[in-house]
Amino acid sequence: MxxxxxxxxxxxxxxxxxxxxxxxxxxxxxxxxxxxxxxxxxxxxxxxxxxxxxxxxxxxxxxxxxxxxxxxxxxxxxxxxxxxxxxxxxxxxxxxxxxxxxxxxxxxxxxxxxxxxxxxxxxxxxxxxxxxxxxxxxxxxxxxxxxxxxxxxxxxxxxxxxxxxxxxxxxxxxxxxxxxxxxxxxxxxxxxxxxRFPASLVAEAQSVSFGSKNWIVEIVIMALMVAIVAIVVILTVATRRIPVQHAKRVVGRKVYGGGTQYIPIKINTAGVMPIIFAQSIMFLPSTFLSFFPESEAMQKVAAAFAYDSWFYAVVFGLMIVFFTYFYTAIAFNPKEVADTMRRQGGFIPGVRPGKNTEEFIDNILTRITLPGAIALAVIAILPTFLTKFVNVTPGFANFFGGTSLLIVVSVGLDTLQQVESHLMMRHYDGFMKTAKARGRR
Missing domain, CATH: 1.10.3370.10 (SecY subunit domain)
Known part of the structure; x- marks a missing residue:
């Protein structure tokens, strides 16, 4: 309803x-x-x-x-x-x-x-x-x-x-x-x-109907897929809130400030961009090697960069961790946040304004980015493990985890939030269950 x-x-x-x-x-x-x-x-x-x-x-x-x-x-x-x-x-x-x-x-x-x-x-x-x-x-x-x-x-x-x-x-x-x-x-x-999802889903269903895969195993795989989707959603929206206290200011007969606000820092601040960045870089070797189709040495290098190879999975995962930190540093600047708080008269309880606040925010950002980056890398290379150890068709494995799922969930949530904002601006309830509560606050 x-x-x-x-x-x-x-x-x-x-x-x-x-x-x-x-x-x-x-x-x-x-x-x-x-x-x-x-x-x-x-x-x-x-x-x-x-x-x-x-x-x-x-x-x-x-x-x-x-x-x-x-x-x-x-x-x-x-x-x-x-x-x-x-x-x-x-x-x-x-x-x-x-x-x-x-x-x-x-x-x-x-x-x-x-x-x-x-x-x-x-x-x-x-x-x-x-x-x-x-x-x-x-x-x-x-x-x-x-x-x-x-x-x-x-x-x-x-x-x-x-x-x-x-x-x-x-x-x-x-x-x-x-x-x-x-x-x-x-x-x-x-x-x-x-x-590509409908064709991949049909191919997976055909593998079960033809007897190449047990339907009980397929049910377990589908349940695991739902769990992974839920984990990706949690990873995308999870935040660490830092409390910010504002001092009271009296201007004329009005009192400003005095309330407590929060700085929301996402566990995955970079979103899906590290995946896209790393994937784009991984496309470059294959593009370069395509100029030498007759060279055996180049084809051996191309085999190392094959999508289902362990070398590709390890390099891809490391690049995701690197780009997660890199893009987080671009998207969130602790120094600018600390300077803005100081100009507005805000402070984090127990932390001095200025340099100490910058270091405090930077430490929190570094600590929560590491598990987020590792989780992002694990989910991104999950299809490689599925094709190696589980009887899952390659096309369906890409939707089971990996880059495809991360992009679809992240972009879907971002688009849904934009639609939500349009609805809330005109006092309509959005798709989220807490939309009305957020509007009232």
């Missing part, structure tokens, strides 16, 4: 209804483009050949783009070049004074950073598009001929189309963020992941 009432409330708000419909329309355009094949490619040959890559890094890349890679679609690169460019810009912000200066210049600096990110997206898309064209042109990559007429003209055409399509997808994401609901880039990634 509460869900249906919340949906009816959405329909009562014209602006929110238009934003949701606009978002759905642009996501439909993205899904439509993922079914348009690159000119000069035999789509049926690619589809049959990429089934053998369902459990490697190409299969994971195909998961993020909603099957566009398996269909040799014009959207084969998806939004991943933009994510890679964002990673590079943020890394430069930590070591380059010029980028650091832009980050502190407000809206003008943000626009320049966005512009540099777009330029970087084009450069990375050109490189990855070239790698895709080389892979498609090489029969050894797929075990059969997928491009009947390879050559210079096909390479140039494929690179131009794939790069332009990536820029178009980036534009769609920015439109969704500006005029729709939710973060457009994240929603594009999420919709690409969810597009």
């Amino acid at each position: 509460k869900l249906t009432e919340s949906i009816r409330n959405i329909n009562k708000i014209p602006e929110l209804r238009q934003r949701i419909l606009y978002t759905l329309l642009l996501l439909f355009v993205y899904r439509l483009g993922s079914h348009i094949t690159i000119p000069g490619v035999d789509a049926s040959a690619v589809a049959s050949a990429t089934t053998s890559h369902s459990n490697d890094l190409f299969g994971l890349f195909d998961l993020f783009v909603g099957g566009a890679f398996a269909r040799a679609s014009i959207f084969s690169l998806g939004i991943m070049p933009y994510i890679s460019a964002s990673i590079i810009i943020q890394l430069l912000g930590a070591v380059t004074p010029y980028v650091q200066k832009l980050q502190k210049e407000g809206e003008e600096g943000r626009q320049k950073i966005n512009q540099y990110t777009r330029y970087g997206t084009i450069l990375i898309a050109l490189l990855q598009a070239w790698g895709v064209s080389v892979n498609l042109s090489s029969p050894s990559s797929f075990g059969k001929v997928v491009v009947p007429d390879p050559g210079f003209f096909f390479t140039i055409t494929a690179v131009i189309i794939l790069t332009a399509s990536t820029v178009f997808v980036m534009w769609l994401g920015e439109l969704i963020t500006e005029r729709g609901i939710g973060n457009g880039i994240s929603l594009i990634i999420m919709i690409g992941i969810l597009a």
Whole structure:
């Protein structure tokens, strides 16, 4: 009843209804483009050949783009070049004074950073598009001929189309963020992941019906999946609240302050970004190695970076822990929080304002980030363990845990919270059970 009432409330708000419909329309355009094949490619040959890559890094890349890679679609690169460019810009912000200066210049600096990110997206898309064209042109990559007429003209055409399509997808994401609901880039990634879920679920059900898996074991697996989803939700929303006391101030006949507020610090402050960052970096070796399909040495290195290898799992987990700390340091600055509290007359009980407050917040942030980062890494590499020790199909294992589940839960909760805020602004009950209580407070 509460869900249906919340949906009816959405329909009562014209602006929110238009934003949701606009978002759905642009996501439909993205899904439509993922079914348009690159000119000069035999789509049926690619589809049959990429089934053998369902459990490697190409299969994971195909998961993020909603099957566009398996269909040799014009959207084969998806939004991943933009994510890679964002990673590079943020890394430069930590070591380059010029980028650091832009980050502190407000809206003008943000626009320049966005512009540099777009330029970087084009450069990375050109490189990855070239790698895709080389892979498609090489029969050894797929075990059969997928491009009947390879050559210079096909390479140039494929690179131009794939790069332009990536820029178009980036534009769609920015439109969704500006005029729709939710973060457009994240929603594009999420919709690409969810597009593969029905087929993976059917494949898992068929394995049970054909007798290759016991149905009792499948029930246990599904129960474990529900538990993991609950753990991911808890990891996403769990916070550590630091009490802040404000001194009373008398201005004229009014008394200000004197109450107790809280600084909410999430256990997973970085959200899903460490997963996306680490995954984008892990895509780079396979892109580079795709230029050497005939080299045995390069293929041995590629085997080490296979999605189901232990080396990949360990490196991926360590990168997630690193990027969790890195992005947390960018998203939450204890020094700025301490300075703001001092200017507003606030203090943490038992802690001196200024440097001591900064160190206190930084210590708490460091302690709660470590278990959050480890939990994030364990959940991210869980599909590797499932495919190794449990009889779970590779496609379904990606939804059982790992990057897919983390992205879907994080983006879903973020979008739901934005819808919730629109409802609460107009005094409607949202989807959360405590929405009315929060509104009253």
